[in-house]
Amino acid sequence: MTTVTDAAPPRGTGLAFAYVTTLFFAWGFVTSLIGPLIAAVRRVFELSYAEATLTTFAWFIAYGIASIPAAALLSRLGYSRAIIFALVTMVAGCLIVPIATLVDWYPGVLIALFVIASGVTLLQVGANPLVAALGPQKSSHARLNFSQFFNSLGTTLGPLLAAPILLTGGVFAADAVITDPATRAESLRSIDIAFLAVGLFFAVVAGFIFSARKAINAAAPVPTAEDRMSPLVALKSPWAVFGALAIFFYVGSEVTIGDLLTNFLHSPEILDIPLATAGSMVAWYWGGAMVGRLVGGLLMLTKIPASRILIVNTLVAAVLCLVVTQTTGTTAAYAAIAIGFFNSIMFPTIFTLTLERSTAPVPATSGLLVFGIIGGAILPLIGGLIGDNAPTLNPVFYVPLVGYAILVAFAVFASRARTRTIVAAGGPGGH
Numbered sequence: 001m002t003t004v005t006d007a008a009p010p011r012g013t014g015l016a017f018a019y020v021t022t023l024f025f026a027w028g029f030v031t032s033l034i035g036p037l038i039a040a041v042r043r044v045f046e047l048s049y050a051e052a053t054l055t056t057f058a059w060f061i062a063y064g065i066a067s068i069p070a071a072a073l074l075s076r077l078g079y080s081r082a083i084i085f086a087l088v089t090m091v092a093g094c095l096i097v098p099i100a101t102l103v104d105w106y107p108g109v110l111i112a113l114f115v116i117a118s119g120v121t122l123l124q125v126g127a128n129p130l131v132a133a134l135g136p137q138k139s140s141h142a143r144l145n146f147s148q149f150f151n152s153l154g155t156t157l158g159p160l161l162a163a164p165i166l167l168t169g170g171v172f173a174a175d176a177v178i179t180d181p182a183t184r185a186e187s188l189r190s191i192d193i194a195f196l197a198v199g200l201f202f203a204v205v206a207g208f209i210f211s212a213r214k215a216i217n218a219a220a221p222v223p224t225a226e227d228r229m230s231p232l233v234a235l236k237s238p239w240a241v242f243g244a245l246a247i248f249f250y251v252g253s254e255v256t257i258g259d260l261l262t263n264f265l266h267s268p269e270i271l272d273i274p275l276a277t278a279g280s281m282v283a284w285y286w287g288g289a290m291v292g293r294l295v296g297g298l299l300m301l302t303k304i305p306a307s308r309i310l311i312v313n314t315l316v317a318a319v320l321c322l323v324v325t326q327t328t329g330t331t332a333a334y335a336a337i338a339i340g341f342f343n344s345i346m347f348p349t350i351f352t353l354t355l356e357r358s359t360a361p362v363p364a365t366s367g368l369l370v371f372g373i374i375g376g377a378i379l380p381l382i383g384g385l386i387g388d389n390a391p392t393l394n395p396v397f398y399v400p401l402v403g404y405a406i407l408v409a410f411a412v413f414a415s416r417a418r419t420r421t422i423v424a425a426g427g428p429g430g431h
Helices: 013-032 036-043 052-078 079-102 107-135 138-167 183-211 213-219 231-234 238-266 276-302 306-324 329-343 347-358 362-388 394-415
Strands: none
Touching: 013 079, 013 107, 013 138, 013 183, 036 052, 036 138, 036 183, 036 238, 036 276, 052 079, 052 107, 052 183, 052 238, 052 362, 079 107, 079 183, 079 276, 079 347, 079 394, 107 138, 107 347, 107 362, 138 183, 138 238, 138 276, 138 347, 183 213, 231 238, 231 362, 238 276, 238 329, 238 347, 238 362, 238 394, 276 306, 276 329, 306 329, 306 347, 329 347, 329 394, 347 362, 362 394
């Protein structure tokens, strides 16, 4: 069994780490478009909150459907080829969007999002354990948090760039008549422009990764026969299952807040500001996660255990959710935004804590952990149903409140559990 030790990393590891980190930015950027997109499709297609959050459902259900096959595909194609395949899939999904809007068919947008997210799923299955393996195990928590910093940079820039495109003009103009065909067409074309631009970006990244494939291949861990075992073997590891459950509640909680935050800040009892302004303010939520990951990564380079930092962050996030449920105005608004800072280290820390404790091969464990991202499909839908049946959106925050409480329990148990050497994330030779 190949393991990651604290010996000097192979030549080219640092360069491979830099290349792989660009992928974190790419999928963070496109994922953050879902929030402004929910507000856009809700107005353009005249949807309820629950119907609009189907965009989130279509996105995150892909993780549940595609994660296990993605783990198997990664073990066959290897890292560089799997990553390029994923990016090409994402480009194809972006091209489906203008076809769907051309025929004015909302389900077509959902299909496009599912295709894009399937590509992102393959990226996540490969990139997260690869970053953990590209260097000493003792710094794996900090290394993955550093890469996730760039993921947060993408999620911060996404709303800032997308909100003005998706949430101005057309049906969002002051005197707009939503039923007017020309007005709706203008907003549909805005959606097209946003996703065609993202598709072009993915194509450029794919070319970049193709040019760097030799460096990635040289630095990737050597595969073992165990690495090619069925991804389902992870179900035999209690910690792999527990970690997937933690990822489920983390992603579900984070996305429930992020996707409904535009409408929450826009509502009269909170800030009563234009949708476009509220959409841009969502960048503060994701920006908080970016800053928090940088701070958290630096703290993890000290002697403070990663599990202890996770306990503090999950506990504070739960308290902030409670504050939002009980207040209005700027107090509720900034408490909701502040949750982003404490979300920061949760995903990468849960990921690496689980890898250190799972008895299953890393590709299988990673596939099961990424499967847990399906929480981003389930919990926001529950939040949308609550929002449709409550006088305000404040009660929606009870959903992430429960999620963060469960994460506190995960962090406490992880702090007491025995760790093991991380098994190298494998794939076929020459990838």
